[in-house]
Amino acid sequence: MFQLTSFEGKFQLNGEEVFLRAGEYHYFRVDPDFWERDLRLLKDEGILNVVSTYVPWIFHELSEGDFDFVGRTHSRRNLLRFLALCRELSLPVIFRPGPFIYSEYRGFGIPLWVGEQYPEVVVRKADGSYDQTDWYYNISLNHPVYLRLVRNWYQQLATVCGDYFDDPIICFQLDNETGLMYNFNVGRIDFNEYTVQAFQEWLQDIFGSPQTLSVFCCESYLSFDEFEPPRDGLNIAQSMLWQAFFEDWVVEFITNLKEMAIDLGITVLFSINEQGNFYNPSNPVKKSPLATLYGFNVSLKTTQADDVTLDIPFGNSIIPSLFKGYLQPRVQPLFAAEMGCGWFDPRTTVSNESTIQLMMGALAHGAKGICLYVVRDGEDIEGNRYEYHSLLDRESNKLPRFSAVQGVQEFISSLGEELTSSVEIYDEIAYGTYAMNHRILPGDFEKDGRPPINPLKILILLSTYGIYAVLLASGYNPKPISLELTSLAELQQFKTVFLHNRGAIIKDDYDKLVSYVKRGGHIITGPNYPVMDEFGDPLNTEELYPAVISREIVYGSRASLFKRLLDSVRFSLWKYRLRNYNRYCLYHLEQTEFLNRLRSWVPQGPFARSSSGRRVKIDYLSREFTWQKEEVEAVLLIDDKPIGYRYHLRKGSNTVLGTPLGARYLVNPFYEFSENIRKETRGFVQDLLEKNGVQKTFDSDVEIEIVGRYYQGDDKRSLLLFLLNRGEQKQGSFKVLCPKKTRLPKNKPLFIDQLYSYLDSSVVEQETSLEQLQTDGLHFTIQKDDCLVLRLSSKKS
Numbered sequence: 001m002f003q004l005t006s007f008e009g010k011f012q013l014n015g016e017e018v019f020l021r022a023g024e025y026h027y028f029r030v031d032p033d034f035w036e037r038d039l040r041l042l043k044d045e046g047i048l049n050v051v052s053t054y055v056p057w058i059f060h061e062l063s064e065g066d067f068d069f070v071g072r073t074h075s076r077r078n079l080l081r082f083l084a085l086c087r088e089l090s091l092p093v094i095f096r097p098g099p100f101i102y103s104e105y106r107g108f109g110i111p112l113w114v115g116e117q118y119p120e121v122v123v124r125k126a127d128g129s130y131d132q133t134d135w136y137y138n139i140s141l142n143h144p145v146y147l148r149l150v151r152n153w154y155q156q157l158a159t160v161c162g163d164y165f166d167d168p169i170i171c172f173q174l175d176n177e178t179g180l181m182y183n184f185n186v187g188r189i190d191f192n193e194y195t196v197q198a199f200q201e202w203l204q205d206i207f208g209s210p211q212t213l214s215v216f217c218c219e220s221y222l223s224f225d226e227f228e229p230p231r232d233g234l235n236i237a238q239s240m241l242w243q244a245f246f247e248d249w250v251v252e253f254i255t256n257l258k259e260m261a262i263d264l265g266i267t268v269l270f271s272i273n274e275q276g277n278f279y280n281p282s283n284p285v286k287k288s289p290l291a292t293l294y295g296f297n298v299s300l301k302t303t304q305a306d307d308v309t310l311d312i313p314f315g316n317s318i319i320p321s322l323f324k325g326y327l328q329p330r331v332q333p334l335f336a337a338e339m340g341c342g343w344f345d346p347r348t349t350v351s352n353e354s355t356i357q358l359m360m361g362a363l364a365h366g367a368k369g370i371c372l373y374v375v376r377d378g379e380d381i382e383g384n385r386y387e388y389h390s391l392l393d394r395e396s397n398k399l400p401r402f403s404a405v406q407g408v409q410e411f412i413s414s415l416g417e418e419l420t421s422s423v424e425i426y427d428e429i430a431y432g433t434y435a436m437n438h439r440i441l442p443g444d445f446e447k448d449g450r451p452p453i454n455p456l457k458i459l460i461l462l463s464t465y466g467i468y469a470v471l472l473a474s475g476y477n478p479k480p481i482s483l484e485l486t487s488l489a490e491l492q493q494f495k496t497v498f499l500h501n502r503g504a505i506i507k508d509d510y511d512k513l514v515s516y517v518k519r520g521g522h523i524i525t526g527p528n529y530p531v532m533d534e535f536g537d538p539l540n541t542e543e544l545y546p547a548v549i550s551r552e553i554v555y556g557s558r559a560s561l562f563k564r565l566l567d568s569v570r571f572s573l574w575k576y577r578l579r580n581y582n583r584y585c586l587y588h589l590e591q592t593e594f595l596n597r598l599r600s601w602v603p604q605g606p607f608a609r610s611s612s613g614r615r616v617k618i619d620y621l622s623r624e625f626t627w628q629k630e631e632v633e634a635v636l637l638i639d640d641k642p643i644g645y646r647y648h649l650r651k652g653s654n655t656v657l658g659t660p661l662g663a664r665y666l667v668n669p670f671y672e673f674s675e676n677i678r679k680e681t682r683g684f685v686q687d688l689l690e691k692n693g694v695q696k697t698f699d700s701d702v703e704i705e706i707v708g709r710y711y712q713g714d715d716k717r718s719l720l721l722f723l724l725n726r727g728e729q730k731q732g733s734f735k736v737l738c739p740k741k742t743r744l745p746k747n748k749p750l751f752i753d754q755l756y757s758y759l760d761s762s763v764v765e766q767e768t769s770l771e772q773l774q775t776d777g778l779h780f781t782i783q784k785d786d787c788l789v790l791r792l793s794s795k796k797s
Contacts, residue, residue, distance in 0.1 A: 004170035020369030022050040029378025052094035124191040140192040232449030240536030246281035284326040295337025314469035316361030325480035333368035342388030352404035360787040364722035422709035466662030505530035517652035526657035547627035623658030702732035735777035759783035
């Protein structure tokens with residue numbers, strides 16, 4: 001009997017605090033003769049203490065009403081045998097029955113007969129055709145016929161697997177990455193009659209009358225029935241309304257699934273697996289309260305650049321940190337529901353260091369559970385190979401990644417409560433995420449406003465997190481917050497708040513920022529500033545943003561077009577081989593190929609000059625500003641034209657940067673960039689923060705991320721230090737500039753334990769003191785792309 005609960009942001013299993021060391025194991029891709037051997041090995045060798053698995057609807061309901069959970073039609077369909085085995089091995093199970101699973105699987109887990117027999121549930125394109133291929137149907141989420149079919153699926157699971165809930169099933173995941181099939185699809189879908197009707201009813205609830213809606217959209221509507229989903233993305237009001245509706249549509253769907261499961265007597269903990277990028281319609285502010293366990297998805301090495309460790313070098317720290325800002329900290333633990341343990345593209349090589357970086361970045365920033373996706377390579381019954389080159393191959397042989405992961409899991413187990421109960425040390429700065437920044441805007445499209453979205457614009461959208469990476473590389477550790485969920489009183493705890501913005505903000509949130517600045521707070525905004533509300537209605541924000549954009553330059557547009565054409569030819573030559581390898585994987589690769597290629601290239605913009613004389617490299621785009629108020633001063637210029645300014649408002653200030661500063665920290669050529677260029681960028685950010693009176697806790701003389709976590713138990717007090725290196729070997733030192741934050745005792749010797757390193761990185765000192773940490777620091781050698789973890793304590797281990 002197992003019971004998984006959460007308390008104070010930590011997991012408890014049967015009342016005992018536990019770190020979830022989970023692994024995704026697809027029984028439906030593995031011959032049953034291997035099940036026991038694999039699971040026993042993974043458990044006995046410390047890899048996992050929890051099993052996670054999809055349960056594909058399409059695999060078990062062969063035709064409507066014809067279910068197989070006992071292996072009647074194929075031995076792999078014996079789900080009950082698999083669950084009984086997990087019970088026998090005392091391995092709790094995270095149960096993920098969709099209905100949508102993705103997983104590069106036929107139908108994305110949804111039976112093809114659903115679309116074939118009930119075409120009314122299929123998503124419609126703008127031209128009226130169905131959104132389908134020969135192996136999947138895209139489904140209109142809340143269509144009542146579809147919900148009825150899903151309920152039948154859940155009903156069978158509740159009945160047939162009822163004896164296994166609580167033992168071994170501890171968690172029931174509601175759908176998977178809900179909204180994924182609608183990313184970047186404004187103007188293309190969904191024109192399903194039922195969805196359109198629901199949209200019109202939603203508009204009526206918002207606006208009350210068609211006349212009000214007409215004024216809002218600068219159109220003329222006699223009834224709400226005349227308003228359809230946008231057929232392009234050029235009308236900002238229509239586009240924002242549609243995206244806001246779809247965020248609520250996704251929430252309604254997950255709510256329907258949850259209520260359905262509860263009504264059927266499923267009482268285990270519910271979970272959601274979220275996309276790691278939050279693209280619309282995934283709004284984490286709206287989705288996170290729907291389940292106790294709200295997990296994130298992260299895979300950061302997917303390109304064919306073999307000489308780099310991560311395609312998004314700082315993503316291993318940024319993604320879990322940003323995700324944490326949306327959680328209810330006293331209830332929801334930080335959990336990586338899917339952490340890529342390799343990659344399914346046979347052209348891609350994922351190093352052990354890549355996996356280590358992913359795991360250690362999440363641990364440093366407070367993860368209380370990690371599910372490695374996947375732990376065993378397999379093949380579906382149609383012969384499509386699913387090989388991540390993860391821990392075990394298709395014959396159950398250990399792969400080189402096995403021992404690398406085993407070392408991290410041993411580190412987690414050895415620390416126990418010291419890790420799970422430790423508290424992350426933040427500086428007096430915050431990084432504010434904002435869900436609306438992941439909506440699509442007119443400028444993201446080509447000139448006709450129709451899909452597909454320009455891949456370069458997607459990369460620019462992602463690059464706005466570059467300044468977060470610069471902060472980490474400079475020794476700062478900002479606290480991640482969701483602006484929507486943060487009160488004015490909470491904002492005032494920070495001397496500076498970083499906000500990336502794409503042009504929209506809720507008026508109440510804008511008013512909150514104005515009050516924060518007037519009372520002495522400082523904001524750093526970029527690469528755009530808000531000019532409209534959440535529905536696209538113009539919003540006067542001049543009080544906080546007095547300058548206007550006079551010109552925008554996007555660098556590399558022609559080169560981007562040439563590169564896309566060249567890569568299209570290259571990819572076409574690979575398609576046949578990839579289709580034979582796994583035709584369902586090919587769908588994903590077709591969607592992401594050009595974006596992945598662009599990650600290996602950075603449009604070279606000019607150098608800008610800061611007000612203190614630094615030469616700052618500009619990438620992707622720059623926006624020039626003009627203003628009339630005397631309180632405004634330029635902080636960043638290109639040829640004497642300001643692309644960044646600082647505006648003083650009463651006791652505080654707002655600095656606006658018209659460029660995605662630090663964009664090169666989020667692409668794989670980062671590893672090749674000149675240290676001088678990176679140093680100037682870091683120096684510019686530090687100049688801004690020093691003006692705002694911010695002092696960092698840790699400071700190193702080389703570019704390295706340092707995360708401190710203090711622990712205070714009944715008879716033990718310690719400081720855990722995570723040193724994360726990206727790139728070549730480094731020798732240097734770091735100091736503790738704010739000793740008080742470490743909670744360590746003064747005037748006492750502190751003993752240093754080296755708890756973890758994958759590549760034999762080391763620290764010189766074995767003993768120090770708080771005073772010595774402030775004056776002399778610690779000297780270290782950290783190997784290429786390694787992670788070094790230290791413990792400082794007044795007691796010898």
